[in-house]
Amino acid sequence: MADRDGHGEQGEHGGSGAAGGAGPVMLKACLNGNRAPAEHPALPVTPAQLAQEARAARAAGASAVHMHPRDEAGRESLSAADIGAAVRAVRRAAPGLPTGVSTGLWMTGGDVAARRAAVRGWAALPPDELPDFASVNLSEPGFTDLCEDLRRLGVGVEAGVWSVADAEALAATGIDCVRVLVEIIGGDPHTAVPRAHAVLGRLDELAVPGPRLLHGEHAPAWVLVDEAGRLGLATRIGLEDVLHGPAGEPVRGNADLVRLARARLAARGR
Template identity: 40%
Template sequence: MFLKAAINGGLTKRDHPGTPVTPEEIAAEALAAAEAGADVVHLHIRAADGSQSIAPPAVDAVLSAVRRVAPGVVVGITTGLWTSDGHADRYAKVATWNLLPDFASVAFCEEGAAETAELVVARGMVLESAVWSLADVPALLASPTLHRNVRILIEPEDEDPDTAVAHARAMAAQITAAGVTCPLLYHGFDTTVWPVLRASLDDGHQVRIGLEDGATLPDGSPAPGNLALIHAALALTPAPR
């Protein structure tokens, strides 16, 4: 099982007290996630006021802490438009990052996704692209970087678990039919986290878990934090095929 840990997202400690938000907390949680069995770690960076940011000083602060505390951990960050004041501002920020993550995520539901993905690759980072719905798939398939992805994230936004799983599989079918050979990864949110994760595992794909996606264990009980979620995911086995 290839497992990606999504350790904080846009959460605050009011959402879950175990959420890492400072550079030091994020670095320590990235190391702990890797030691618990995560293959890679995805994190969201905070500005001094607590908001999400991809401004170079904020990226430097977190990545320098991660490299100091967890030098061997593979980490990626978001390029989500919500971290910037539109596509031009996002592009300018990514273009001027000083410290670079190992990989960066680009969502193809957003304006300027193809250009941002090209910039990520041009700057020497590993790219992972994401689709949130069937409507996003044509833009992904038309992108010049389609075959440069380390993985493609399939992130159905449906609230109903069965619908989310069905949409994830429909997106995967369109992507693979287009000749894409890189790994796929489905993940859900809140009530769909575990059904979508199980579907990804059953379909032979990579999986993702962490507080960014949801804070309950498979039995519905509250998760103390990321490590409990990682351990629960690693305990799963795919259904017989």
């Protein structure tokens, strides 16, 4: 049964997915990340571009979107004005599509207090401009307070877990998450699966609640889409994570990546 954030039945490792024939797994489109526009001609930056890519990604099979809104100069931003403009544009272009944002600490130059103040500023936004969920990296200081601020705003927390240490930190907090993002960032794609299983296994050992979403950034991206399909876990793909298809082929944008990922998941019955 899907909830408002688009996750489905529980698969292995407590994840959302199609285990047991429950239907397609959640596939989130990560539209832009912190990439520069020069990295890909279709990389969306403005609210209008984000909206266009979100609509195309949903048509290609995305269950939700994740984005890094920008200010007028094209810099990643957590300000209420920039968050609200991007979320509003996506909601108008793709009504009902669950929409999330990043809270990466680098956006405030590593300043924990400035990040918290920016997120608290979202309280001034009307409901249709608040994201459904926001990712919070457990490796960054201040995550506990930030999660509490998001909870007060009614924004779901996606816990970004990059390592076994992050899994242990999450277990120690008892934070209630809409999803646990098991994120393998770079490195050798041949070691990506065992690295992912080390994190997933530790989350299970510690009985951390919440559906799992497994994905990789850069070289491990396609390897972990396939592994998520094998496990029946939610996953994600998009220009934030990878700029080409599984064989290194060029792609026109996020929709192409979503279509390729959906095809690979469908081949595993997901």
